[in-house]
Amino acid sequence: MMGTGNIERFFIEIGDFSYFTKRFFKEVFTRPFEFKELLKQCYNIGNKSLLLVSVTAFIIGLVITLQTRPTLQEFGAEAWMPSMVSISIIREIGPVIIALTFAGRIASGIGAELGSMRVTEQIDAMEVSGTNPFKYLVVTRVVATTLMLPILVIIGDAIALYGSFIVENLKGDVSLTLYFTKAINALSYTDIIPATIKTFFFGFAIGMVGCYKGFNCEKGTVGVGLAANSAVVFASMLLFILDFIAVFITDIFFEI
Amino acid sequence: MISQTPYSQLKRDIASKKHPILKIENLKKAFGDNVVLDGFNLELFEGENLVIMGKSGSGKSVMIKCLIGLTEPDSGYVEIMGKDLLSLNQTELNELRTEVGFLFQGSALYDSMTVRENLEFPLRRHKQKFGVVNDTTPLVEEALNNVGLLSAINLMPAELSGGMKRRIALARTLILKPKIILYDEPTSGLDPITSKEIIELMRNIQRQYNTSSLIITHDVDCARVVAERIILLIDGINYAEGSFNELSNSKDEKIRAFFKN
Ligand SMILES: Nc1ncnc2c1ncn2[C@@H]1O[C@H](COP(=O)(O)OP(=O)(O)OP(=O)(O)O)[C@@H](O)[C@H]1O
Ligand SMILES: [Mg+2]
Numbered sequence: 001m002m003g004t005g006n007i008e009r010f011f012i013e014i015g016d017f018s019y020f021t022k023r024f025f026k027e028v029f030t031r032p033f034e035f036k037e038l039l040k041q042c043y044n045i046g047n048k049s050l051l052l053v054s055v056t057a058f059i060i061g062l063v064i065t066l067q068t069r070p071t072l073q074e075f076g077a078e079a080w081m082p083s084m085v086s087i088s089i090i091r092e093i094g095p096v097i098i099a100l101t102f103a104g105r106i107a108s109g110i111g112a113e114l115g116s117m118r119v120t121e122q123i124d125a126m127e128v129s130g131t132n133p134f135k136y137l138v139v140t141r142v143v144a145t146t147l148m149l150p151i152l153v154i155i156g157d158a159i160a161l162y163g164s165f166i167v168e169n170l171k172g173d174v175s176l177t178l179y180f181t182k183a184i185n186a187l188s189y190t191d192i193i194p195a196t197i198k199t200f201f202f203g204f205a206i207g208m209v210g211c212y213k214g215f216n217c218e219k220g221t222v223g224v225g226l227a228a229n230s231a232v233v234f235a236s237m238l239l240f241i242l243d244f245i246a247v248f249i250t251d252i253f254f255e256i
Numbered sequence: 257m258i259s260q261t262p263y264s265q266l267k268r269d270i271a272s273k274k275h276p277i278l279k280i281e282n283l284k285k286a287f288g289d290n291v292v293l294d295g296f297n298l299e300l301f302e303g304e305n306l307v308i309m310g311k312s313g314s315g316k317s318v319m320i321k322c323l324i325g326l327t328e329p330d331s332g333y334v335e336i337m338g339k340d341l342l343s344l345n346q347t348e349l350n351e352l353r354t355e356v357g358f359l360f361q362g363s364a365l366y367d368s369m370t371v372r373e374n375l376e377f378p379l380r381r382h383k384q385k386f387g388v389v390n391d392t393t394p395l396v397e398e399a400l401n402n403v404g405l406l407s408a409i410n411l412m413p414a415e416l417s418g419g420m421k422r423r424i425a426l427a428r429t430l431i432l433k434p435k436i437i438l439y440d441e442p443t444s445g446l447d448p449i450t451s452k453e454i455i456e457l458m459r460n461i462q463r464q465y466n467t468s469s470l471i472i473t474h475d476v477d478c479a480r481v482v483a484e485r486i487i488l489l490i491d492g493i494n495y496a497e498g499s500f501n502e503l504s505n506s507k508d509e510k511i512r513a514f515f516k517n
Contacts, residue, residue: 122365130380
């Protein structure tokens with residue numbers, strides 16, 4: 001049942017999350033900077049998700065091509081295949097699918113990690129020993145996800161296109177150079193730039209939600225599971241909202 | 257070992273020779289409707305071991321966290337080494353924290369770091385106390401030697417037993433050479449033999465560095481061995497205080513309940 005209690009809690013959560021985000025912007029620009037920890041987090045986060053993102057992207061490339069090919073063939077338009085696939089992957093499917101995969105892996109990971117640090121008082125221990133845990137744990141992770149997701153999306157896009165090329169090559173006998181020339185020629189800056197910009201926001205949102213859920217984890221081991229789980233749900237929801245906003249803005253600026 | 261002088265005289269003796277290094281006055285804290293502390297007072301004198309006893313959930317951890325700025329009390333006054341804790345800014349608070357060690361109830365070791373990194377962590381931000389330390393190894397080794405676990409220096413916390421974790425946590429607390437150590441249930445969750453070892457360590461540390469210790473426990477053996485004075489935290493106030501003998505022979509049922517085994 002969706003009582004007023006639930007609605008109220010929802011808005012309280014939004015308020016808390018905004019406050020948490022505000023704190024991030026306050027702390028990210030002030031000394032001391034935790035560069036070493038930031039590098040470590042970038043490496044961890046990239047390393048943890050690279051394989052998953054690659055496999056997902058490859059399969060997406062295969063599937064889109066396999067499913068679209070018959071339709072294009074009916075109209076004798078197979079030659080359009082590379083352009084069509086590259087536009088849809090670069091503009092929308094790549095960023096969204098890869099961000100969702102990333103959210104599933106990283107938001108839950110961060111939620112569980114910080115959650116268990118909260119529950120076992122490791123965060124309090126940091127505070128007592130003079131290190132600001134918000135800077136050390138939250139700022140580094142959020143900056144790391146913001147920087148790493150765009151890189152992963154670029155890698156994932158390339159792999160998805162390669163997957164699509166393999167299908168085309170087997171069915172239609174097109175060469176790698178021809179395929180990628182066609183695929184890249186189909187793209188304009190209005191496809192690439194907005195799509196890349198939005199991945200920074202996606203990465204930021206995923207890191208932010210994971211950290212928010214973990215950092216404010218309820219005591220008890222149930223709390224840790226809940227933090228990990230709700231981090232993924234909340235992050236995925238936020239991704240779709242951000243994507244909608246991004247598409248809306250792109251539409252206003254580039255299509256008129 | 258336990259003096260036969262009456263408690264009131266004992267306290268007067270201590271108070272006349274030493275000044276309180278830590279003072280709590282009328283501390284109050286509630287979580288919603290749940291009133292946890294309702295006007296708690298205590299004084300910790302230099303070099304003494306003061307034990308706080310109280311039932312589970314009586315607010316011992318909340319009280320001790322108010323002393324280190326982890327929990328903000330609703331009202332009351334906390335003074336540590338002559339400074340009004342609640343009026344300090346973040347920098348001053350961090351500076352004071354180098355003088356006050358805190359042993360967490362569950363050890364709270366960073367489980368993504370090795371023992372060495374765990375011990376080095378407090379040194380990152382508190383280098384001013386030792387001057388600039390380029391090589392922290394001697395400090396880490398000294399602290400580990402104090403707890404007899406130098407051999408564990410490269411292990412991860414997951415590879416340690418509960419008793420070893422507690423000792424490493426103690427070493428991490430000691431590495432900044434604090435003047436006051438706050439122990440939150442140092443023996444909870446440990447078997448009697450390991451508990452004894454930890455208690456022995458605590459006494460050695462106190463003798464070696466002349467620290468003042470505030471020890472929270474509901475382990476009667478621990479209280480018997482380490483306590484010079486005991487304060488009972490019941491219903492959010494300092495319900496009773498006295499020496500171990502006096503309290504364990506008290507006529508009040510609520511007090512006696514703590515000492516029955
Ligand atoms: N952050 C918090 N939010 C809400 N309630 C809290 C919080 N921390 C503690 N409490 C409540 O305060 C009361 C005292 O808790 P505390 O942890 O101080 O007990 P304790 O005396 O240390 O018990 P134990 O011996 O089990 O450690 C409990 O009722 C607990 O539910
Ligand atoms: Mg406690």
